[in-house]
Structure formats: structure tokens, C-alpha cells
Amino acid sequence: MKKRGKGIGSIFYGTGYGNGFPDVSRSVAVLRKDGKVKIYTGATEVGQGSKTVLSQIAAETLGISIEDVIFICEDTSITPDAGTAAASRQTYNTGNAIKKSCEELKRKIIDVTVKASGADAWEEINLRDVALNHKGQILKGEGEFIAETTEMKDETGQGNPYWPYTFNVYGVEVEVDTTNGVVEVIKAVCAQDVGRAINPKLIEGQMDGGFAMGLSYALFEDLNIKNGEIKHNKLTNYLIPTAMDVPDLEKIIVEDPEATGPYGAKGIGEPVMIGVAPAILNAIYDAIGVRITELPATPNKILLALKKKREVAL
Amino acid sequence: MKLHVVGQNNMRVDAAAKVTGKALYPEDVSLEGMFIGKTLRSHKPHACITIDTSRAEAMEGVVKVLTYKDVPHNHYGVLMKDHEVFCSEKVRRIGDPIAFVVAVDEEVASKALAKIKVEYRELKAVFDPEVAMHQDAPKLHGESNIVYHYKLRQGDIEKGLEESAVVVENTYVTPMVDHVFLQPEAGVAHMEKDTIVVTTATQYPHFDQLEIAEALEVEKEKVKVINAAVGGAFGGREDITLQIHLALATKLTGKPVKAVYSREESFIAHAKRHAMVMTYKTGADEEGKLKAMEARIIGDTGAYASWAINIMRKAGVHATGPYEIPNVKVDSYAVYTNNPFGGAMRGFGATQPPIAHEQQMDMLAEALNIDPISIRLTNAFKIGSKTATGQILKDSVPLRQCIEAVAEKLGFSVVSRGV
Incomplete structure (x- = not known):
């Protein structure tokens, strides 16, 4: 018999290294000879879209188009350290560093331009002309951002370990086949707090990816470790979802700008996957009245739990 | 604020190169x-070893076989430096690197591996972290397998549980899982004059540079890391895998050296999400207002600490979920075992506790005959809320909006409970 149920998963996530550990990002913005702006930073593009989002922050700050931002992040010998591409920290931390470096570059450009021509409105300044008129002079701005975090007390764990916090809520509807134990997610909604969306499409991409990864954590992934040995060590036995297993996700971006974020943005790379598994587990209970307390919720575990429930009822 | 680029759906700046295969x-x-x-x-989870590379080194086409003897400073790790670049006396997990064959081609390198004795x-x-916590358990490093214990205390837990109309208890278990990024580990190292370049x-990249320089005992400026296109990471590329091996190989041979892992080797080479056992006790009053929450979380960090301290701390801080609880x-622990090592993975210790706290919320709701949405809204963080660590949430807390949006879209008002 197929039974349906709904479940919700609601979470918070603290950005950054945490607990007072120095969490520093750096950026250098340089005006190029052709009027384009180079951004040098050690922030890695791991596929999450940081190169694009961080370029947008630079373009916004300088009032130029994203095509005029040259983003360099691949070489330790020419880029400043911007910390790791982790802890959902690059948009927030390095975004702030880039914004600062661009603001400083902007001040310097205004400074030399006002001295030279008397132009005072940023909109009247043509960066190509500035670069031409100041050949031989390197116009650059440097930016550093240090995240807010304090070390917690040893005995009580009290303190302000992270900032900011990001919120995520998933709701799912599942269909559980009580004859074979298969759980199918048939409907899913995600509401993601983003502070401010720098690039909504990229946020939606993260939500889709996070949903698939969370669904996989809830229902499929099992390394089958026996006496320290990973028995499921290839993609023929370590199951991850295909497009057939992942339904369309309804995506809701919730904007509530964070005062300390670049243009109000917060990091979302991790939060987007966290609410999925608990929502699925709650939906399974709603459908068939059994709590799966050990991941993954494989057909075998579902059938065993149902059997146990029937035995208790007898 | 009028914005002209922020908020736009700009196409990814790296998209064209990636979809055309140019990246x-x-x-x-x-x-x-x-x-x-x-x-x-290593094929064994815990053993003392002796290594004989002579037969492999005598093979035609084998340039060098690197072992611990070749590493100037044979230690690395993101926090504890408890990894050896190559195991010297002891292996602590299946998959620990013991030697690195440098050969003219892949076939020779593979054959040479089989010749190393x-x-x-x-x-x-020990494979069970709860067993590993005992004083008489086999030790991985030093005197105790307990790497870290995070204690969070707020209010009076006994009083809070006593004052609760309902208390629910359960134990939740989550396994180690893999990141399964698309592109298994690979790299090439070469010399640019006296600078070691690792692609x-x-x-x-800046941390890899530091770890390579420390292991090789060279100045940081003499190491350059080039980050090629990254085929996904999710935390699985935070710990060093092949970077030091390649850097050392090129430094000692003077020639470029490349290594590419298969999917099977990738599974064994990098960290896993921490397996956790989470025992929860949560109490609420008749209106569904949370009064108390007690949790004991044991995280299996396997053979090495990696980020275990930060991860189990994050698990402890996030153990309450996004709710006000007075x-x-x-108590959150990180424990060594002879399992694959635990490390960073998307969520970093904040992914496991919701498996527990969100089921606890639904159990409380059912016991109190309240719906799952209402109990969450009753307790949800808002501006001015105090977290369990005593932190005041001063800005941007749109949790209620998120819950209400999901509830509306999924039609949660008509929840029918159970079978």
C-alpha cells in the first residue's frame, strides 16, 4: 500500500570558522590600463559560483559592468589569502573584503581625478580616461574583513561563536510503499534566508544541489564500513540520486538584509542542504507512523520498522 | 538602496569555459x-609496519619510491598535525599512505606498487567511538581517544525537565558519508627554478602552500599553489591528499610529476562526514513552549582529528535547533577510532543535530496535540532572541517567514497524523 505524509525541517547555521578563530579575508582591486578592474583574492571557485557573485559585488561597488571585472583567484604567488572556501563564508567574508578594496580604489580614483580635472561626481568619471591619464601610476585599493566571533567559555560554552546566522526551512511530501519500503519524495519546498540575493539564479542552483544532497543523505548514502573498511567505494554500490529520484523543488528566496553583510548578503552554501533530511524523516513518520532514527532510511529499515510496529500492536 | 548589478541573474563567469570543455x-x-x-x-586498520622498497626501486622505469624517510617534516593536518605524510611505524586506518612510487608511466608505477613489501x-x-572512549580501549594517538569535549550549559536542566508537561527521549544515529564530488583528486607538480609549483x-590554496612548505621544510615563498578548475569540493578538499607527495616528488627528481586518483582511491583518500550518535531529551510545557533540552553527541573522527574539534563544537552550538530554550x-565529543577519518563536509557538524532536534519537535507536538508548524512558530528564534550560548540575535532573523512560506506552499494546515 502507498501512503503519503508531510514533514518539515527547520534549521539555523552560523557562518564562519567560529569560536574566536581569526577569520580574515583579503582583496586587492587594481585599475587596469584599459579601464577594467582586476580583483586579486585567494577565494576559491569550487563550483559554488563565488567568482560570479564576488565579481558582481565588485561591479556594484565601482558602478561598472561585470564584464569589466577581471577576477583572479587561482595563484598563491599573486593573490592575498582570503581563507578557505568553506563555512559558507566566501560571499559574506570575502564579499566584504572585495567591497572594501573597491571602495578604497574608488576613493583613490576620485582623489586623482578631482585633482586633475575637477570632476567630482563618480558617474562623470570614465575609468578608461583615468587609466590613460595616470599611466605609470598604479591605482589600487586593498580590503580586509575580519568576521565577528568570540571564544566560548570552557566550562559553559557561553559566548558569541558565529555571525551571522542563516535560516533554512524545508517541507516535503513523501509516498512510502509499505510493501517494499521504498520512500519517494513527491513534492518539496525550500525557503532560504539569504540576507540579500546577490544572484538569485545561483542561489536557486545551490538550493537544487543542496536538496539532492540532503535527500541522498536521508535515503541512500551508505559507505558500509566493516572493521574500518569502506565496502561501498564506487558509484555502482555507493548510491546517490539520479534525476529520476529528485522531484522539482519549489524555491523561495527570503530577503532580510544583514547589516554587516556586503549589500546585506549572507552565505547559503551549507544551509541549503541541512533541512532536507529531517523534513523527509518527519514526513515518513506522518505517512506510516514509524520513526526512522538511523540514517539512511533504506527500504530494509522501513520494512523492519513497520514489522516492529505491527508486532507491538499485536 | 538602488542596486544595478547586485540582484541580477548574471551568467556564471566560468560557465562558457566549463560547458565548452576549455576549463x-x-x-x-x-x-x-x-x-x-x-x-x-595501508590494508590494515591498525598495525605496526616495516617497509622494504628495494625490489620496486630496482625495477626499470621506476625513478624513486618515496617513504617517510624522504620527508623532512613528516607531519601535517589542519588543526592537530596528527597525520604523517607517509606512515613511519604505524598505520591507523585502511588507506593510510605508506609510499609513493614515481615512475616513467602508469603501468610501471602500478607494477612497482605490488613489489613493495x-x-x-x-x-x-577499535571501531565504535563509545567503546573507544573507555580508558582501556586501544589508543590511536597518545593517552586518550577523546580529542575534544564541548560543554554547553545554560539555565538549570533538571528544573527545566521537571517543569515540562511532556518530555521526549530518543537516540539518533547518522553514518559517515562521502562528498562524491565529480572530479576525483589529481595534481601535477613541477619546478620553476627553485620554486615548487603544485597545480x-x-x-x-594558501593553506596548502603552508602545509607543503612545512612538510618539505622550505620557505613558504618557495611554494606556489595553482588552483586549476575545481570539480566540486563540499569540504572534501580541505585536508591535504596528494599535494605534499607531488611536491616532494618533483623536488627530489627535478622533473614534473603527476598523480590522478581513481574513484575508489578518492573514497579512501579524503575525509568523511562525521558519524554521530545523538541522545536527546527535550521537554515542553502544555502550550508547546520548550523548557529544556539535554543532548549527548558522540562524533566518530576516525583515525585523524582533521577538523573534529571545530565540527563537534559546531554540532554542540547548533544542537538546540533554531529555538529559544531556557x-x-x-556534551559533544570527538573521538578517535580506526575508521576512515572524519572531516569537513557541507554543514560541518550542523547537519547531523537537526536529524535529532527536528524529530524531537514533532514528537513533542504529537504528544501535546499541537501541529508541527505551530510548535516551531511558538519557539522560533526572532530578533532579540538569545541562543543557548547566550548570543543575542540582533539582525536578520527571518525564520518565521521561512516556516510560514513552507507551510503555506505545502498546505500544512490539513496534516493528517499517523496511519
């Missing part, structure tokens, strides 16, 4: 005259 991933990089490197790994004298191993895919007691 260079480390596996795509080939340098003239380069050697191929392959790693010999490793004698294992097996030691008693790889990493989450943090009385909280959390």
Missing part, C-alpha cells in the same frame, strides 16, 4: 617529460 582541471594538465606517481596505502604486525583496533584542485545541557 582545465588538474587531470587535464600535462607537462613534458613528466613522471607518474602512485600511492601505496609491507610487513604488518596487527594491533587491536591541483583545492578549497584553500535550560540547555549539551
Whole structure:
């Protein structure tokens, strides 16, 4: 018999290294000879879209188009350290560093331009002309951002370990086949707090990816470790979802700008996957009245739990 | 604020290169005259070893076989430096690197791996973190397997549980899982005059640079890390895998050296999400207002600490979920075992506790005959809320909006409970 149920998963996530550990990002913005702006930073593009989002922050700050931002992040010998591409920290931390470096570059450009021509409105300044008129002079701005975090007390764990916090809520509807134990997610909604969306499409991409990864954590992934040995060590036995297993996700971006974020943005790379598994587990209970307390919720575990429930009822 | 670029759906700046195949991933990089490197790994979870590489080194086409003897400073790790670049006396997990063959091609390198003789004298191993916490359990490093204990205390837990109309208890278990990024580890190292250049895919090139320099005992400025296109990471590229092996191989041979892991080797080479056992006790009053939450969380960090301290701390801080609870007691532990090592993975310790706290919320709701949405809204963080660590949430807390949006879209008002 197929039974349906709904479940919700609601979470918070603290950005950054945490607990007072120095969490520093750096950026250098340089005006190029052709009027384009180079951004040098050690922030890695791991596929999450940081190169694009961080370029947008630079373009916004300088009032130029994203095509005029040259983003360099691949070489330790020419880029400043911007910390790791982790802890959902690059948009927030390095975004702030880039914004600062661009603001400083902007001040310097205004400074030399006002001295030279008397132009005072940023909109009247043509960066190509500035670069031409100041050949031989390197116009650059440097930016550093240090995240807010304090070390917690040893005995009580009290303190302000992270900032900011990001919120995520998933709701799912599942269909559980009580004859074979298969759980199918048939409907899913995600509401993601983003502070401010720098690039909504990229946020939606993260939500889709996070949903698939969370669904996989809830229902499929099992390394089958026996006496320290990973028995499921290839993609023929370590199951991850295909497009057939992942339904369309309804995506809701919730904007509530964070005062300390670049243009109000917060990091979302991790939060987007966290609410999925608990929502699925709650939906399974709603459908068939059994709590799966050990991941993954494989057909075998579902059938065993149902059997146990029937035995208790007898 | 009027914004002209922020908020726009700009196309990814790296999209064209990636969809046309122009983007260079480390596996795509080939340098003239380069050697191929392959790693010999432990087959035992806990053993003393002796290594004989002489037969492999005598083979035609084998340039060098690197072992611990070749590493100036044989230690690395993101926090504890408890990894050895190559195991010297003891292996602590299946997959620990023991040697690295540098050969003219892959075939020779593979054959040479089989010629290296490793004698294992097996030691008693421990795979269950709760067993590993006992004083008489086999030890992985030093005197105790408990790497870290995070204590969170707020209010009076006993009083809070007493004052609760309903208390629910359960134990939740989550396994280790893999990141399964698309592109298994690969890299090429070469010399640029006296600078060692390592081209790889990493989450943090400046930290890799530091770890390579420390292991090789060279100045940081004499190491350059080039981050090629990265085929996904999710935390799995935070710990070093092949970077030091390649750097050392090119430094000692003077020639470019490349290594590419198979999917199977990738599974064994990098960290896993921490397996956790989470025992929860949560109490609420008749209106569904949370009064108390007690949790004991044990995280299995396997053979090495990696980020265990930060991860189990994050698990402890996030153990309550996004709810105001006046009385909280959390004990979160990171424990060594002879399992694969635990490390960073998307969520970083904040992914596991919701498996517990969100089911606890639904159990409380059912016991109190309240719906799952209302109980969450009753307790949800808002501006001015105090977290269990005493932190005041001063800005941007749109949790209620998120819950209400999901409830509306999924039609949660008509929840029918149970079978």
C-alpha cells in the first residue's frame, strides 16, 4: 500500500570558522590600463559560483559592468589569502573584503581625478580616461574583513561563536510503499534566508544541489564500513540520486538584509542542504507512523520498522 | 538602496569555459617529460609496519619510491598535525599512505606498487567511538581517544525537565558519508627554478602552500599553489591528499610529476562526514513552549582529528535547533577510532543535530496535540532572541517567514497524523 505524509525541517547555521578563530579575508582591486578592474583574492571557485557573485559585488561597488571585472583567484604567488572556501563564508567574508578594496580604489580614483580635472561626481568619471591619464601610476585599493566571533567559555560554552546566522526551512511530501519500503519524495519546498540575493539564479542552483544532497543523505548514502573498511567505494554500490529520484523543488528566496553583510548578503552554501533530511524523516513518520532514527532510511529499515510496529500492536 | 548589478541573474563567469570543455582541471594538465606517481596505502586498520622498497626501486622505469624517510617534516593536518605524510611505524586506518612510487608511466608505477613489501604486525583496533572512549580501549594517538569535549550549559536542566508537561527521549544515529564530488583528486607538480609549483584542485590554496612548505621544510615563498578548475569540493578538499607527495616528488627528481586518483582511491583518500550518535531529551510545557533540552553527541573522527574539534563544537552550538530554550545541557565529543577519518563536509557538524532536534519537535507536538508548524512558530528564534550560548540575535532573523512560506506552499494546515 502507498501512503503519503508531510514533514518539515527547520534549521539555523552560523557562518564562519567560529569560536574566536581569526577569520580574515583579503582583496586587492587594481585599475587596469584599459579601464577594467582586476580583483586579486585567494577565494576559491569550487563550483559554488563565488567568482560570479564576488565579481558582481565588485561591479556594484565601482558602478561598472561585470564584464569589466577581471577576477583572479587561482595563484598563491599573486593573490592575498582570503581563507578557505568553506563555512559558507566566501560571499559574506570575502564579499566584504572585495567591497572594501573597491571602495578604497574608488576613493583613490576620485582623489586623482578631482585633482586633475575637477570632476567630482563618480558617474562623470570614465575609468578608461583615468587609466590613460595616470599611466605609470598604479591605482589600487586593498580590503580586509575580519568576521565577528568570540571564544566560548570552557566550562559553559557561553559566548558569541558565529555571525551571522542563516535560516533554512524545508517541507516535503513523501509516498512510502509499505510493501517494499521504498520512500519517494513527491513534492518539496525550500525557503532560504539569504540576507540579500546577490544572484538569485545561483542561489536557486545551490538550493537544487543542496536538496539532492540532503535527500541522498536521508535515503541512500551508505559507505558500509566493516572493521574500518569502506565496502561501498564506487558509484555502482555507493548510491546517490539520479534525476529520476529528485522531484522539482519549489524555491523561495527570503530577503532580510544583514547589516554587516556586503549589500546585506549572507552565505547559503551549507544551509541549503541541512533541512532536507529531517523534513523527509518527519514526513515518513506522518505517512506510516514509524520513526526512522538511523540514517539512511533504506527500504530494509522501513520494512523492519513497520514489522516492529505491527508486532507491538499485536 | 538602488542596486544595478547586485540582484541580477548574471551568467556564471566560468560557465562558457566549463560547458565548452576549455576549463582545465588538474587531470587535464600535462607537462613534458613528466613522471607518474602512485600511492601505496595501508590494508590494515591498525598495525605496526616495516617497509622494504628495494625490489620496486630496482625495477626499470621506476625513478624513486618515496617513504617517510624522504620527508623532512613528516607531519601535517589542519588543526592537530596528527597525520604523517607517509606512515613511519604505524598505520591507523585502511588507506593510510605508506609510499609513493614515481615512475616513467602508469603501468610501471602500478607494477612497482605490488613489489613493495609491507610487513604488518596487527594491533587491536577499535571501531565504535563509545567503546573507544573507555580508558582501556586501544589508543590511536597518545593517552586518550577523546580529542575534544564541548560543554554547553545554560539555565538549570533538571528544573527545566521537571517543569515540562511532556518530555521526549530518543537516540539518533547518522553514518559517515562521502562528498562524491565529480572530479576525483589529481595534481601535477613541477619546478620553476627553485620554486615548487603544485597545480591541483583545492578549497584553500594558501593553506596548502603552508602545509607543503612545512612538510618539505622550505620557505613558504618557495611554494606556489595553482588552483586549476575545481570539480566540486563540499569540504572534501580541505585536508591535504596528494599535494605534499607531488611536491616532494618533483623536488627530489627535478622533473614534473603527476598523480590522478581513481574513484575508489578518492573514497579512501579524503575525509568523511562525521558519524554521530545523538541522545536527546527535550521537554515542553502544555502550550508547546520548550523548557529544556539535554543532548549527548558522540562524533566518530576516525583515525585523524582533521577538523573534529571545530565540527563537534559546531554540532554542540547548533544542537538546540533554531529555538529559544531556557535550560540547555549539551556534551559533544570527538573521538578517535580506526575508521576512515572524519572531516569537513557541507554543514560541518550542523547537519547531523537537526536529524535529532527536528524529530524531537514533532514528537513533542504529537504528544501535546499541537501541529508541527505551530510548535516551531511558538519557539522560533526572532530578533532579540538569545541562543543557548547566550548570543543575542540582533539582525536578520527571518525564520518565521521561512516556516510560514513552507507551510503555506505545502498546505500544512490539513496534516493528517499517523496511519
